[in-house]
């Protein structure tokens with residue numbers, strides 16, 4: 001999984017950003033395995049039209065740094081659950097615990 005790292009501050013972003021939104025630094029590309037652990041999770045019981053119901057979202061701290069918001073199609077994991085973030089064919093981040 002490719003991430004963009006700011007050399008001037010601790011920001012880690014996903015591709016699409018052209019510069020660091022916090023300090024304007026020029027981002028460099030790094031690779032993460034996608035492995036990480038859940039630091040927060042929630043379940044939307046009234047999601048937007050066309051979304052899965054319930055709609056489960058997790059924040060994952062990636063090994064090597066950076067946090068990503070991901071869908072959790074396999075259930076609602078607890079904080080500390082280890083797993084992997086993968087990109088779906090649609091480009092969405094999915095947490096596989």
Ligand SMILES: [Zn+2]
Pocket residue numbers: 006007008009010011020021022023024025
């Ligand atoms: Zn920065």
